[in-house]
Amino acid sequence: MSSHGVPRASGPKPTAQGREKELQRIQEYRSLVATVNREIHQRYYTKELLGMTTRLLELNPEYYTIWNYRRLLLRSFFEGAIPSTSNNKNDSTEHGTVQQYITDDLAFLLPLLRKFPKCYWIWNYRLWLLAEAARLLPSPVVYQLWQKELGLVGKMLTLDSRNFHGWGYRRQVVSALEELSVAMGSASASMTEHEFVYTTKMIESNLSNFSAWHRRSKLIPRLLSERNASHAERREFLEKELELVQRALWADPDSKDQSLWFYHQYLISNFKPSCSPQADAIIPDLPDADKLAYLQAQIEDLLEMLDGAETCKWIYQRLLELSLMSKSLNDQWPVASSDLEIWINKLLELDPLRKGRWEDLRKQIFPW
Amino acid sequence: MSLVSGPGRAQVAGGNLPNELQLAVEKHVKYIQSLDTRKDELEYWLTEHLRLNGVYWGLTALHLLGHPDALPRHETVEFVLSCQHDNGGFGPAPGHDPHMLYTVSAVQILVTVDALDELEKRGKTGREGVGRYIAQLQDRDDGSFAGDEWGETDTRFLFGALNALSLMRLLSYIDVTKAVAYVQACANFDGGYGVSPGAESHAGQIFVCVGALAIADRLDLVDKDRLGSWLSERQLNNGGLNGRPEKLEDVCYSWWVMSSLAMIGKLGWIDKDKLSKFILQCQDPELGGMADRPGDAVDVFHTVFGIAGLSLIGYPGLKPVDPIYCMPLEVVNRAVGR
Ligand SMILES: [Zn+2]
Numbered sequence: 001m002s003s004h005g006v007p008r009a010s011g012p013k014p015t016a017q018g019r020e021k022e023l024q025r026i027q028e029y030r031s032l033v034a035t036v037n038r039e040i041h042q043r044y045y046t047k048e049l050l051g052m053t054t055r056l057l058e059l060n061p062e063y064y065t066i067w068n069y070r071r072l073l074l075r076s077f078f079e080g081a082i083p084s085t086s087n088n089k090n091d092s093t094e095h096g097t098v099q100q101y102i103t104d105d106l107a108f109l110l111p112l113l114r115k116f117p118k119c120y121w122i123w124n125y126r127l128w129l130l131a132e133a134a135r136l137l138p139s140p141v142v143y144q145l146w147q148k149e150l151g152l153v154g155k156m157l158t159l160d161s162r163n164f165h166g167w168g169y170r171r172q173v174v175s176a177l178e179e180l181s182v183a184m185g186s187a188s189a190s191m192t193e194h195e196f197v198y199t200t201k202m203i204e205s206n207l208s209n210f211s212a213w214h215r216r217s218k219l220i221p222r223l224l225s226e227r228n229a230s231h232a233e234r235r236e237f238l239e240k241e242l243e244l245v246q247r248a249l250w251a252d253p254d255s256k257d258q259s260l261w262f263y264h265q266y267l268i269s270n271f272k273p274s275c276s277p278q279a280d281a282i283i284p285d286l287p288d289a290d291k292l293a294y295l296q297a298q299i300e301d302l303l304e305m306l307d308g309a310e311t312c313k314w315i316y317q318r319l320l321e322l323s324l325m326s327k328s329l330n331d332q333w334p335v336a337s338s339d340l341e342i343w344i345n346k347l348l349e350l351d352p353l354r355k356g357r358w359e360d361l362r363k364q365i366f367p368w
Numbered sequence: 369m370s371l372v373s374g375p376g377r378a379q380v381a382g383g384n385l386p387n388e389l390q391l392a393v394e395k396h397v398k399y400i401q402s403l404d405t406r407k408d409e410l411e412y413w414l415t416e417h418l419r420l421n422g423v424y425w426g427l428t429a430l431h432l433l434g435h436p437d438a439l440p441r442h443e444t445v446e447f448v449l450s451c452q453h454d455n456g457g458f459g460p461a462p463g464h465d466p467h468m469l470y471t472v473s474a475v476q477i478l479v480t481v482d483a484l485d486e487l488e489k490r491g492k493t494g495r496e497g498v499g500r501y502i503a504q505l506q507d508r509d510d511g512s513f514a515g516d517e518w519g520e521t522d523t524r525f526l527f528g529a530l531n532a533l534s535l536m537r538l539l540s541y542i543d544v545t546k547a548v549a550y551v552q553a554c555a556n557f558d559g560g561y562g563v564s565p566g567a568e569s570h571a572g573q574i575f576v577c578v579g580a581l582a583i584a585d586r587l588d589l590v591d592k593d594r595l596g597s598w599l600s601e602r603q604l605n606n607g608g609l610n611g612r613p614e615k616l617e618d619v620c621y622s623w624w625v626m627s628s629l630a631m632i633g634k635l636g637w638i639d640k641d642k643l644s645k646f647i648l649q650c651q652d653p654e655l656g657g658m659a660d661r662p663g664d665a666v667d668v669f670h671t672v673f674g675i676a677g678l679s680l681i682g683y684p685g686l687k688p689v690d691p692i693y694c695m696p697l698e699v700v701n702r703a704v705g706r
Contacts, residue, residue: 004618006665025410033413037463060414065465068518124520162615164563164570171566210613214568217557258601258613266557276591280557354600356636 032056040069045076054108061112064121070105071128077101078136095137102133102145110152117156123165127172134176143180149173154198161202162211171215192223207248210259217266220282234283241282242267246301253309261314265321271295273328288329295326296334313350316343320361340365389648391683392656396671397435399656400426403668419461420451424473425672427480431696432672432679432687445483448474449491456493456501457516467516468505471498472528479535479703480695499538502529510553511546512564522563523554527576530583531693535703539583548584551577559594571602571611575624578631579692587631596634599625607642608661618660619650619670622677623694630680630691640681647674 014022036056039049053070056063081097106129112122130149133142153170156163174191181189196219202212220241224234245264266280271291275281299322306315319335320343326334333340344365347358403426406412415422423444430438451458451474457466458474475498478484488494493501505514506529513525526547533539553565554577560569561577574595581587602609602625608617609625622643629635649662651674657666658674672694679689690700700706 003665003667003670004660005616007663019408022410023408026408026413029410029413060417062414063417064467065417065459065463068465068516071518120520124518127520128518162612164568168563168567208614211568214556218566262558262598262613269557277552277555277557353603353605353639353642354637355639357597357600357634360637 029059036066036069040072045073049073058112061116061119061122067121067125070125074101074105074129074132078132082136095141098136099133099141102129102137105129106145106148113156117160117163118165120165123169127169130176134180139180139184143177143184146173146176146180150177157202161206161209164211167211167215190226192219192226195219196223208257208259210262213259213263213266217263217280221280224282231283231285235286238267238270238282242298250305253305253312253315258314261318264318268295268298268322268325271298271329272325292326292329292334295322295329298322299326299334310346311350313347316346316350319343320347320365324365337366389645390653391648391675391678391685392651392653393433393435393685395653395656396651396658396675397430397433397438397656399652399666400430400668400671401438416461417464420448420458420470420473420477421460422668423447424477424480425668427477428695429668429672429675431480431699432675432689434685434687441481441483444477444481445486448477448483449487452492454492456497456499458498465516466501468502468513468525468528469515471502472532474498475532475535476693476695480699482699482702484536495536495538499533499536499541502533503538503541505529506542506547508543508546511543511548511550513547523551523561523573523576523580524563526550527580527583530580534583535693535700537704544584548581548586548589551580552589555591558598559591559596560598568612569598571599571609571621571624571628574599574628578628582631582692590632592632592634596629596632596637599629600634600637603638603643607639607644607646609638609643616661617646619647619658619677620660620673622647623673623680626677626680627691627694635680644678644681644683647677650674 032052032055036049036052039046039052050070050073053066053073056066057070060066078098078101081101082094106126109122109126109129112119113126116122130142130145133145149169150173153166153173156166157170160166174195178189178191196216199212199216199219202209203216206212220237224237227233229237242264245260245267248260249264267282269275269280270282270286271294273288275284278284299319302315302319302322306312306319309315320340323334323340326332344358344362347361348355351358403422423439427439427444430436448458450462451460451464451470453459453466455466456471457468458471459466460470460473464470478487484495487498491497505516505525506512507514507521511526512521512523513529514521515525529542530539530544530547533541551561554561554563554567554573556562556569558569560574562568562570563573567573578587578590578595581589601613602611602621604610604617606617608619609621610617611621611624626635626638626643629637647658650660650664650670651658652666655666656671657668658671659666660670675686676689676694679686680691688697689695690697693700
């Protein structure tokens with residue numbers, strides 16, 4: 001959207017020669033823009049014009065109007081290959097041509113995506129191409145195209161495991177593959193198990209990957225409902241997840257890593273009077289008495305963790321959060337009020353940036 | 369108005385900073401005024417697709433700095449009108465396709481310089497035509513909004529629609545209840561919101577989702593304690609704010625995070641003094657403008673969000689900013705009739 005992380009070297013002033021060259025580049029760029037605009041408005045839809053948009057987009061992929069022009073061009077080429085009078089989705093010559101256009105264009109985008117992984121317009125255009133494929137080509141062909149996308153986005157997320165666009169794109173690829181499987185009559189269309197395994201793999205390679213933890217939090221409710229999990233199985237599942245995150249926290253309790261603490265927050269949301277958003281619940285019908293028991297166990301575990309990690313603000317924060325949740329269930333504090341006081345003071349000492357928040361918390365806990 | 373970065377460079381942290389950092393008001397005004405005179409740089413032409421946003425960013429910064437007349441009003445209005453299409457929508461510059469993002473900027477600029485009546489008289493359409501352009505981008509089934517005729521949806525566009533329509537008092541053109549339900553579907557366990565249902569919380573998306581709920585008068589739906597906690601954890605020890613866990617600080621996030629905190633009444637949950645120091649370190653005190661972080665190239669985008677952030681935390685001498693619209697508070701009050 002603008003310059004991010006671009007260091008500006010305060011180098012020498014440009015030479016006369018350098019300025020001359022800059023003016024020449026401006027001249028070339030503007031003339032290319034003018035030609036493309038003119039030919040589009042004259043509906044002069046040719047391969048040469050497509051080539052000019054390629055050059056322009058390689059120079060400036062943020063110029064979204066040019067992406068729109070490219071869509072107009074391709075639509076006209078598709079129309080030429082498959083006349084709208086033809087209703088036959090199975091004519092292989094016609095489809096061969098359209099498929100070639102689409103795969104060529106998908107290939108053209110690859111180096112651009114590598115160079116500009118945060119450019120919204122490239123990702124949008126790619127999705128549009130695949131939607132066109134779905135509109136014009138037989139399902140098995142489209143399915144193969146989408147499967148390649150799954151491989152591509154896997155590679156991109158290996159390179160940058162927090163890329164927002166990458167994770168979003170992955171969700172879209174998966175839902176497209178699922179829809180196509182259903183359309184093709186497959187009995188096991190869901191990829192939830194597959195994706196859950198993927199998040200495990202991503203987390204194992206880097207515990208600080210909050211994007212992977214987040215995705216996991218969204219997959220779990222779906223996973224359990226697809227497994228037709230019983231109440232007991234859901235409890236077992238939640239306990240295993242708690243163990244997983246606690247093991248990681250124990251390994252480095254003083255860690256500044258927020259990802260694990262936020263995932264832990266997701267898990268303990270199940271012990272609130274009502275889980276929000278409701279759709280995220282792992283055990284939708286957990287009795288209050290069991291919630292209280294879980295909360296108590298969590299508090300004890302964290303108190304143990306505190307030993308040797310007295311400077312980790314997250315432990316105090318979570319202890320207070322758990323205590324408040326417990327209080328909201330049975331109107332009793334699960335610990336002595338002197339403990340609550342100590343924890344708040346610790347937070348004020350360890351985390352002065354958020355002083356206002358800790359003071360508000362004190363007022364909430366000790367309203368008198 | 370160009371988005372070209374530089375030529376200035378923000379201060380490097382730990383350098384020879386004065387004890388009391390001051391906002392270089394006059395330098396920022398000059399910097400913004402100079403942006404449209406740099407047509408001999410290729411960057412000026414490569415950023416043409418952001419021209420109308422650039423005008424909104426520069427104009428808003430100037431208003432907050434107390435120099436509302438530093439850009440010529442007549443030329444500003446003429447430029448905005450030259451970006452409009454017959455269907456009511458606006459592109460970022462003449463010859464660029466219409467899109468929600470630029471239509472919102474156009475409305476914000478026209479409202480800021482009080483020129484909606486000129487749109488009525490001289491626009492390709494009047495405000496009702498602009499409202500219809502925005503309204504037809506809503507998906508009447510799920511309440512979401514597309515950015516343009518090609519159909520990409522994003523909560524940014526939903527917020528933009530509510531923002532522009534409320535400024536023109538045309539909210540009745542859309543299904544606000546469904547839009548609110550769509551925002552709800554983007555909520556996450558951490559109290560935040562993502563770009564679409566299922567997406568990870570992100571400070572920029574939180575700003576647009578909370579802003580949309582604020583305009584729809586449905587802030588009661590926000591889990592304010594949880595969201596406030598998550599947002600307050602965006603502040604790092606250097607005072608700057610990041611946009612997601614384990615990411616770098618950035619001046620534009622001072623705006624997304626703080627305006628969201630302001631909307632839910634939790635502005636006191638971060639350290640304002642440290643943030644204000646961080647923002648001031650990102651300015652170029654000689655040539656004007658602000659960068660994403662100290663030592664980087666300045667641009668008008670980070671300049672406006674840095675200044676708006678300072679305004680929100682009450683930096684002396686700045687005009688108050690509206691946390692929902694990122695426009696001068698008095699302008700928004702006049703437009704929406706508060
Ligand atoms: Zn930024």
